[in-house]
Amino acid sequence: MAVSDSPPIRVALFGRKEIGIALAICALTALLIGYKVFALGYSMASVQQEDGYFVALQMDVVGNGRSCELKVTLPVSSDRQVIKHEKQVAESFRYTISPGRIGRWYNQAFSGKATLTYSCLAQTEAKRYPLPEGADIPTTYSLRLQSDLGAEERTQSTDPAIVAKAMELAPPGTQLKATLERIFNFCQRDLRYLEIKGPTDAVTALKLGEASCNGKVRLMVAMLRAKGIPARMANGLILERSRKRTTHAWVEAWVGDSWVPFCPTNDYFARIPETYLELAKGDVAVITRSRNIGFDWKWTVAHQLTTREKAVVANVDHPLNILRVWTTLKDYHVSLDLIMVILMIPIGATVVSFARNVVGVVPYGTFMPTLVAVSFRDTGFLFGAIMFTTVMVVAVSVNYLLMKLRLLHIPRLTIIITVVVLSILGVSVVCIKAGLTSGAAVSLFPMAILSLTSERFTQTMIMDGAKEAVNRLMITFMVAGACFVAIDWTALQMVVVAFPEILLINVAINLVIGSWTGLRLLELRRFRDLPPETATP
Amino acid sequence: MIQRLFSRIHPAVFGMNRRNRELVMTHNHLTAIDLANDKIGTKNALSRAGVPVPASIAEISAHRDVRRIYSKLLGLQHGFVVKPARGSQGRGVTLFNRALPNSVLPLHGAPWTLEEFVYYVARILSGEYTVCHPVDQVIVEEKINPDRHWIVPGLPGPPDLRIIVMQGEPLLCMARLPTVASEGRANLHKGGVGLGIDLQTGRSTNAIMKEKRIAHHPDSGEPLIGVEVEGLADCMRIAALCATVIPLGYMGVDIIRDRDRGPVVIEVNARPGLAIQLANRTGLGEAMNRARNRKGRHE
Numbered sequence: 001m002a003v004s005d006s007p008p009i010r011v012a013l014f015g016r017k018e019i020g021i022a023l024a025i026c027a028l029t030a031l032l033i034g035y036k037v038f039a040l041g042y043s044m045a046s047v048q049q050e051d052g053y054f055v056a057l058q059m060d061v062v063g064n065g066r067s068c069e070l071k072v073t074l075p076v077s078s079d080r081q082v083i084k085h086e087k088q089v090a091e092s093f094r095y096t097i098s099p100g101r102i103g104r105w106y107n108q109a110f111s112g113k114a115t116l117t118y119s120c121l122a123q124t125e126a127k128r129y130p131l132p133e134g135a136d137i138p139t140t141y142s143l144r145l146q147s148d149l150g151a152e153e154r155t156q157s158t159d160p161a162i163v164a165k166a167m168e169l170a171p172p173g174t175q176l177k178a179t180l181e182r183i184f185n186f187c188q189r190d191l192r193y194l195e196i197k198g199p200t201d202a203v204t205a206l207k208l209g210e211a212s213c214n215g216k217v218r219l220m221v222a223m224l225r226a227k228g229i230p231a232r233m234a235n236g237l238i239l240e241r242s243r244k245r246t247t248h249a250w251v252e253a254w255v256g257d258s259w260v261p262f263c264p265t266n267d268y269f270a271r272i273p274e275t276y277l278e279l280a281k282g283d284v285a286v287i288t289r290s291r292n293i294g295f296d297w298k299w300t301v302a303h304q305l306t307t308r309e310k311a312v313v314a315n316v317d318h319p320l321n322i323l324r325v326w327t328t329l330k331d332y333h334v335s336l337d338l339i340m341v342i343l344m345i346p347i348g349a350t351v352v353s354f355a356r357n358v359v360g361v362v363p364y365g366t367f368m369p370t371l372v373a374v375s376f377r378d379t380g381f382l383f384g385a386i387m388f389t390t391v392m393v394v395a396v397s398v399n400y401l402l403m404k405l406r407l408l409h410i411p412r413l414t415i416i417i418t419v420v421v422l423s424i425l426g427v428s429v430v431c432i433k434a435g436l437t438s439g440a441a442v443s444l445f446p447m448a449i450l451s452l453t454s455e456r457f458t459q460t461m462i463m464d465g466a467k468e469a470v471n472r473l474m475i476t477f478m479v480a481g482a483c484f485v486a487i488d489w490t491a492l493q494m495v496v497v498a499f500p501e502i503l504l505i506n507v508a509i510n511l512v513i514g515s516w517t518g519l520r521l522l523e524l525r526r527f528r529d530l531p532p533e534t535a536t537p
Numbered sequence: 538m539i540q541r542l543f544s545r546i547h548p549a550v551f552g553m554n555r556r557n558r559e560l561v562m563t564h565n566h567l568t569a570i571d572l573a574n575d576k577i578g579t580k581n582a583l584s585r586a587g588v589p590v591p592a593s594i595a596e597i598s599a600h601r602d603v604r605r606i607y608s609k610l611l612g613l614q615h616g617f618v619v620k621p622a623r624g625s626q627g628r629g630v631t632l633f634n635r636a637l638p639n640s641v642l643p644l645h646g647a648p649w650t651l652e653e654f655v656y657y658v659a660r661i662l663s664g665e666y667t668v669c670h671p672v673d674q675v676i677v678e679e680k681i682n683p684d685r686h687w688i689v690p691g692l693p694g695p696p697d698l699r700i701i702v703m704q705g706e707p708l709l710c711m712a713r714l715p716t717v718a719s720e721g722r723a724n725l726h727k728g729g730v731g732l733g734i735d736l737q738t739g740r741s742t743n744a745i746m747k748e749k750r751i752a753h754h755p756d757s758g759e760p761l762i763g764v765e766v767e768g769l770a771d772c773m774r775i776a777a778l779c780a781t782v783i784p785l786g787y788m789g790v791d792i793i794r795d796r797d798r799g800p801v802v803i804e805v806n807a808r809p810g811l812a813i814q815l816a817n818r819t820g821l822g823e824a825m826n827r828a829r830n831r832k833g834r835h836e
Binding site for chain 1: 549550552553554555558559628652653656659660663664665726748750811814815818819820
């Protein structure tokens with residue numbers, strides 16, 4: 001019997017051609033990047049940690065040919081606030097800053113329109129101030145505090161009604177801390193808050209029994225002064241994402257040897273929250289201006305562009321980066337962040353390709369996990385997971401009911417999309433009401449993807465049972481998690497934004513994965529009991 | 538450890554990656570795959586070539602045809618099967634005993650109302666059971682009279698035979714036996730039993746259920762090893778004939794034995810699963826090796 005000497009089956013785990021092309025692509029990419037970095041001196045901007053609020057004052061001025069002056073009390077760095085990266089736009093004005101931190105824009109003959117701005121990065125902290133226990137109100141103060149003890153036009157600390165009220169709240173002999181507490185409590189609690197435009201003086205506030213923040217503050221300052229405690233008004237901004245014209249006022253009282261803040265409007269006793277930015281001390285206007293001009297202004301407060309976004313911009317805004325074309329489109333407002341997300345999608349897809357062809361798990365849909373992960377970028381992983389689960393439960397139940405109604409496929413999917421949209425909004429509203437601000441970020445949550453996932457889930461549930469359906473949902477979720485880690489990895493994002501050509505490597509990786517014919521990890525387990533190849537006879 | 542791991546990635550066993558790349562994508566042309574996926578086209582081609590297939594009753598391509606075709610079903614005495622033309626893994630297939638004017642009696646379970654039946658057909662038509670086709674067609678064919686005792690007696694449903702044909706030659710064979718757990722279906726992933734059949738001896742060599750080795754049928758306790766498959770040679774000849782009609786270099790042919798007609802091809806698969814390797818305790822690579830050696834010996 002002739003034994004054939006046919007060769008044993010070739011063991012080639014990867015395609016030779018594919019590996020060759022992949023290596024060539026990698027070499028090309030390395031060459032491109034190397035050329036940019038070494039020959040052209042391109043360097044990558046990385047992410048620097050810098051948190052804070054971006055505060056901007058924009059003033060629109062219309063002049064009539066006469067001299068024009070604008071003064072703004074600028075924020076000062078202190079032990080609880082740091083002012084950085086100050087910028088201003090002066091146009092035809094001369095801009096100076098006085099030693100007392102007054103910014104001054106001046107033009108001796110201004111006509112036409114101008115937009116003047118001041119902006120800075122404010123890093124603030126909340127701070128609590130200890131008050132001395134058992135201390136009496138001091139009887140003498142240094143000379144420089146005298147002006148914070150006397151009466152002013154709108155802070156009538158010598159008015160009989162105010163003195164009488166102050167004495168009623170804190171009779172002579174009351175200690176310092178108790179005096180502060182009682183006067184604060186009166187202004188905070190007993191004096192009702194009323195939104196009034198314009199200033200209210202102390203006497204009016206007391207007479208009306210209600211006042212806005214500046215009225216409360218003037219009354220409290222007046223009563224403290226009446227009790228012989230140096231006090232003054234503090235003006236500033238509340239740092240929350242907004243555009244506004246109004247500033248906020250609170251009280252500072254001299255306790256021990258420092259100024260201690262009190263806010264009777266928002267109930268901060270001897271403490272100041274992180275969101276207060278101090279601008280001016282004393283009963284002064286933050287902005288003053290020449291009378292004879294047209295004038296409008298607004299404060300803009302925003303969370304500082306996350307540093308990631310800044311780094312993206314820095315990386316893109318380079319003559320060697322092809323993505324720069326988008327930054328030249330000033331009027332189109334293309335979000336670079338969106339472009340970055342788009343660039344990361346192929347990388348998320350590679351995660352799926354690895355999960356399916358190397359690990360051997362099968363999530364719902366082809367790139368559904370990638371798209372789910374992209375949506376998690378907007379919401380954050382935790383909130384995204386809550387959203388995902390809730391919406392799935394709702395959508396699957398509705399789908400199940402609609403199947404019972406014998407609705408046809410596409411109309412049924414349309415109803416599910418509608419239900420998905422409604423439940424996304426519902427979850428979002430509940431989260432915002434509950435104080436979870438991340439719940440607001442629903443804009444990009446891909447509703448179609450969720451609807452399709454719920455459809456696949458229902459189908460799997462009907463055909464292969466609930467256990468299999470839940471299993472695959474978990475797998476989808478896990479792969480989505482892995483995608484999320486990849487596309488949310490800051491360092492990788494920066495590399496991709498700085499060198500978009502790196503996506504060629506993504507092609508190379510998939511050439512390798514796509515030509516790999518070895519057993520997937522789960523198949524190793526599945527076939528573990530098979531005997532090894534028997535020797536050919 | 539690494540040595541052990543690599544000894545497992547031996548060339549004898551094919552994983553999905555290798556099956557898709559070296560078998561499906563190498564030997565199966567897309568048009569042939571498309572033909573195999575379309576049960577109507579496949580059936581017409583097979584039947585023209587003389588391969589025994591279940592007799593067609595009707596094909597439904599539009600919702601409006603459902604009620605007209607239903608009148609055809611009313612007269613049937615021996616039952617009928619409704620299938621999506623482009624379904625896979627037996628999804629969406631339902632066996633019915635009789636159609637009555639206002640209800641339909643399925644083989645398993647409670648009677649369906651006529652509305653339920655129409656909705657079911659509509660779901661198939663709107664592509665619910667297909668993978669990437671937006672619309673589908675429905676095949677209604679005669680329920681064959683399957684021989685339940687073909688391979689092992691006392692089964693809760695009809696068994697079938699899956700034969701892998703490589704470039705025209707039967708390569709591996711597996712009998713699939715229903716269990717109570719698989720609800721009378723011969724699907725392995727539903728809990729059916731897979732018997733590895735030696736094509737030379739025609740006898741079973743190994744049995745698996747849920748990918749675990751077993752020796753006896755879980756319901757009847759019948760022994761599963763060394764069982765002879767009656768008429769295997771016929772089945773192999775039919776399988777090889779299928780490969781000449783459907784030009785797939787790597788295919789799975791599913792055969793049921795009708796009590797009157799003998800072996801009947803119920804489906805042709807362009808991407809047959811890998812569990813057949815477990816049932817036979819033989820990798821596809823190893824089977825190919827052996828086949829080549831046999832061929833060499835005959836020459």
